[in-house]
Amino acid sequence: MNPLTAQPPAGTLPASGAGTAAYTSSELLAAVSCRQLRGTRRVFAGIGLPTLAVALAQKSTSPDIEQVYESGVCGAHPPKLPETIADASLATGAEAILTMPVLFGYVLQGGWIDVGFLGAAQIDRYGSLNSSVIGDWHAPDVRLPGSGGAAEVMANSAEVFVVMRRHDPSSFVLELDFCTSPSPAVARRMDPLVPAQGRGVTTVISDLGVLKADDDGELCLASVHEGVTVEQVIAATGWPLKVLPGLSVTPAPTEQELHLLRHEIDPGRVYLR
Amino acid sequence: MTDKQYSLHDAIAEFVKDGDTVALEGFTHLIPFAAGHEIIRQGRRDLTLVRMTPDIVADQLVGAGAVTKMVFAFTGNSSVGSLYAIRRGVEAGGPGTLELEEYSHYGLLARYQAGAMSIPFMPVRSYAGSGLPGVNPNLRKVASPFDAEVETYVVPALNPDVAIIHAQRADRHGNIQSWGILGPQQEAAFASKRTIALVEEIVPDEVIRSDPNRTVIPGFAVDAVVQVPYGAHPSFVQGYYDRDNTFYRSWSAISKDPDRLEAWLQEWVHDTGDHAGYLAKLGPDFFVPLTPEPHMSTPVNYGSVR
Numbered sequence: 257m258n259p260l261t262a263q264p265p266a267g268t269l270p271a272s273g274a275g276t277a278a279y280t281s282s283e284l285l286a287a288v289s290c291r292q293l294r295g296t297r298r299v300f301a302g303i304g305l306p307t308l309a310v311a312l313a314q315k316s317t318s319p320d321i322e323q324v325y326e327s328g329v330c331g332a333h334p335p336k337l338p339e340t341i342a343d344a345s346l347a348t349g350a351e352a353i354l355t356m357p358v359l360f361g362y363v364l365q366g367g368w369i370d371v372g373f374l375g376a377a378q379i380d381r382y383g384s385l386n387s388s389v390i391g392d393w394h395a396p397d398v399r400l401p402g403s404g405g406a407a408e409v410m411a412n413s414a415e416v417f418v419v420m421r422r423h424d425p426s427s428f429v430l431e432l433d434f435c436t437s438p439s440p441a442v443a444r445r446m447d448p449l450v451p452a453q454g455r456g457v458t459t460v461i462s463d464l465g466v467l468k469a470d471d472d473g474e475l476c477l478a479s480v481h482e483g484v485t486v487e488q489v490i491a492a493t494g495w496p497l498k499v500l501p502g503l504s505v506t507p508a509p510t511e512q513e514l515h516l517l518r519h520e521i522d523p524g525r526v527y528l529r
Numbered sequence: 530m531t532d533k534q535y536s537l538h539d540a541i542a543e544f545v546k547d548g549d550t551v552a553l554e555g556f557t558h559l560i561p562f563a564a565g566h567e568i569i570r571q572g573r574r575d576l577t578l579v580r581m582t583p584d585i586v587a588d589q590l591v592g593a594g595a596v597t598k599m600v601f602a603f604t605g606n607s608s609v610g611s612l613y614a615i616r617r618g619v620e621a622g623g624p625g626t627l628e629l630e631e632y633s634h635y636g637l638l639a640r641y642q643a644g645a646m647s648i649p650f651m652p653v654r655s656y657a658g659s660g661l662p663g664v665n666p667n668l669r670k671v672a673s674p675f676d677a678e679v680e681t682y683v684v685p686a687l688n689p690d691v692a693i694i695h696a697q698r699a700d701r702h703g704n705i706q707s708w709g710i711l712g713p714q715q716e717a718a719f720a721s722k723r724t725i726a727l728v729e730e731i732v733p734d735e736v737i738r739s740d741p742n743r744t745v746i747p748g749f750a751v752d753a754v755v756q757v758p759y760g761a762h763p764s765f766v767q768g769y770y771d772r773d774n775t776f777y778r779s780w781s782a783i784s785k786d787p788d789r790l791e792a793w794l795q796e797w798v799h800d801t802g803d804h805a806g807y808l809a810k811l812g813p814d815f816f817v818p819l820t821p822e823p824h825m826s827t828p829v830n831y832g833s834v835r
Contacts, residue, residue: 303607326634327556327710344558344765344772347709348824356556356713357642360635365654384658388631393664395621404582404603407633407655437633438658447657447670449680 279509281463282528283517284481285419286312287509288461289373292417298322299371300364300409304527305419306373307337311521312513324363326405328354337526360405364412367453372413374406374437374457378429379418381495382473383439383457385410386432393434403436410437415458423462429494441473464489466506467497474498479506533703533754537804540725540753541567549690550577550600552641552721553586556712557607558767561695561727562586563760563804569593570798579689581637581713585763585780588612591627592790593798598628600687602637609774610781614790631665636684638713640667643686644720656682692721695761696745697769699728700737703751704744708826709767711745718746727757729769740829757804759816770819 279287282305289309293299294317299310301323310323324330331351334343347353354363363369376385377400387406391397410416420427435442439456460467460475468478476498477489482505490497509517522528535543545551545568553561565586568576578596580587583604590596592614599615606612618627632640635653643651652671662668662682673679694714696707705726707714718724726746731754737744748754763773783793801807808815 327558327712329710344709344767344821347558347767348821353708353710355711355715356634356638357716360638364635388660391621393660395625396619397621399604399616399619401605402601402603402631403633403661405634407659407661408635411655411657432660435658435660438660440658443658445658447680449672449678450657450670450682451654451679452657453654 279514280528281421282308283509283514284506285421285461285463286517286528287513288466288506289417289419290316290513292459292461292466293318293321293371296321296371298324298369299373300324300326300369300413301373302326302375304375305421308517308522308527309373312516315516315520316513324359324369326359328356328359330354337522337524360408364405364408367412367414369409369413370415372409372416374409374416374418375420376406376418376437378427378432379420379457379460379475380429380432381475382441383416383418383460383469383475384432384435384442385418385437385457386434388434388436390433406437410456411440411443411452411454413454415455417459417461418457420460420462423464423489423492425492425494428462428492439473464492468500470498470500476500477503479504481506482508530702530748532701533748533751534701534731535725535753535755537563537567537727537755537757537760538571540755541571544691544723544725544752545571545573545693546690547573548575549573550579552579552689552692552717554580554692554694554712554714554717555761555764556582556710557772558710558712558765559695559707559714559761560584560586560764561693561760562762562764563757563807564693564695564725564727565590566798566804566807568595569794570803579637579687579717581634583615584612585777588614588780588784589794589798591615591618592784592787593794596627598630600630600632600637602632602634606777606780609778611784613781613784614787617787630667631661632668632684633661636661636668638716640684640687641713641716641720643684644688645716646686648686650683650685652681652683654681687720689717689721691723691725692717693725693727694718694746695727695757695766697728697766698730698732698736699726699751699754700734700748701731701754702734703746703748703754704737705746705748705751705754706737706740706743707745708743715745718750723752724750725753725755726751727755727760729756729758729760729766731756741831759808760804762811768821768824770816771821773819
């Protein structure tokens with residue numbers, strides 16, 4: 257079983273290796289997500305782990321990174337961590353609040369977003385996402401929230417990162433129950449005359465490891481987190497998972513990353529649950 | 530200019546009819562909860578609820594039996610739980626009383642835009658390869674009339690019978706001023722046949738005219754303007770009161786149990802009688818901890834004649 261989620265909710269992993277502090281699954285996901293953002297200019301991200309990752313990047317590797325929220329807020333300088341993508345604290349002191357036609361029509365469709373951050377209930381091997389239903393759409397076992405802006409983020413960002421808190425065969429699936437947000441590769445194949453932009457999902461960060469898209473857009477294992485085996489990730493993935501050459505162990509969060517996350521970014525542990 | 534001030538009761542009674550298509554908008558911010566409650570009190574039935582982000586107010590309307598169809602893009606209670614009245618209405622094994630029409634955000638927003646502009650449809654960059662066109666016949670692919678090698682998905686214009694929105698302030702003529710996160714209210718108002726605007730305050734004409742750029746919906750596009758202080762609770766109004774996150778977190782447990790949901794609707798909607806009764810039940814000090822510190826914008830200079 258997964259050693260990270262097997263911990264009690266507020267538990268920490270045992271320190272492994274000199275100088276490595278114990279850390280929670282959320283802290284690891286935030287730190288790993290932050291490192292993937294190196295060199296990125298403009299991120300479209302929701303609330304939760306992406307918020308932490310961008311805040312950490314701003315305070316460490318990428319001070320100039322810009323975050324755009326679905327609510328239209330750009331250049332937010334919130335005095336406290338927001339609880340939703342449309343929090344009052346995001347608006348106060350922000351550099352801009354765009355109207356919805358400007359945000360979706362001009363910013364997203366206009367191609368201004370470098371990295372879109374998404375989550376989903378299910379992801380397939382080419383990075384298409386299901387956030388609509390488990391089961392049949394017409395009489396679902398579970399009705400999920402739906403696309404929101406995810407379909408637009410997928411279709412229009414230069415690339416997409418996906419954070420999945422639980423890596424298991426019911427979420428990393430061979431076939432989606434429903435395709436809410438298709439990868440651009442699928443879009444091009446099914447609707448070849450509809451112009452598509454962007455590479456779709458290039459990076460998936462889960463509680464077991466990091467998946468990267470290969471040249472064909474297939475998601476393959478690039479690194480495993482400390483204490484996780486390759487076999488474990490393969491067993492937790494619903495498609496025959498390929499392993500990229502040069503597979504590594506994900507570097508643990510550094511002391512500096514953990515300090516920033518715990519003491520400056522989310523001292524109330526709103527998202528570091 | 531006409532005076533368009535109404536009481537909430539009269540605005541709902543006059544402009545919302547059984548069977549109407551009702552756009553109830555507000556993107557997390559400025560959600561017209563008080564209007565949703567008044568619709569429940571007046572016992573409206575068979576409504577088609579159009580809302581980009583159906584959340585607690587939608588769950589309440591569905592739970593009260595007011596809604597038979599929901600047109601939407603994201604239905605959830607942010608990260609704090611499910612909307613069980615909606616789920617019971619659509620999931621296998623439930624009564625199947627709620628019909629869904631699913632979009633993504635820009636697909637539904639573009640429907641409002643097309644409706645507002647009186648054009649038959651609007652192209653969007655989404656939906657290629659998606660499962661959504663297979664379950665929603667309003668998402669269709671057409672050939673570009675300008676380039677035989679290009680196709681695009683389009684969505685049809687939407688013209689709801691009535692739009693209901695909430696804003697910070699207006700004058701008595703219905704010139705609506707809003708700031709912070711604006712959501713799809715302007716698009717929904719211009720797309721709809723009638724518009725009801727709830728506001729925190731009706732202010733003197735000269736306040737509105739001191740900052741005309743802040744008017745998001747001009748009075749001519751508004752049929753009723755209703756002063757409803759705290760009418761967006763438990764959502765928030767920028768500069769007036771913050772989101773009641775405690776209530777948001779409590780909702781799933783209420784909504785999960787049909788008996789508890791019915792008791793909640795009885796206690797907080799029917800028995801309160803009107804919005805003033807709802808506020809009285811919350812108590813005089815309820816909003817004190819939710820009231821933000823002032824953070825004023827710097828006035829701009831519009832200039833005038835010498």
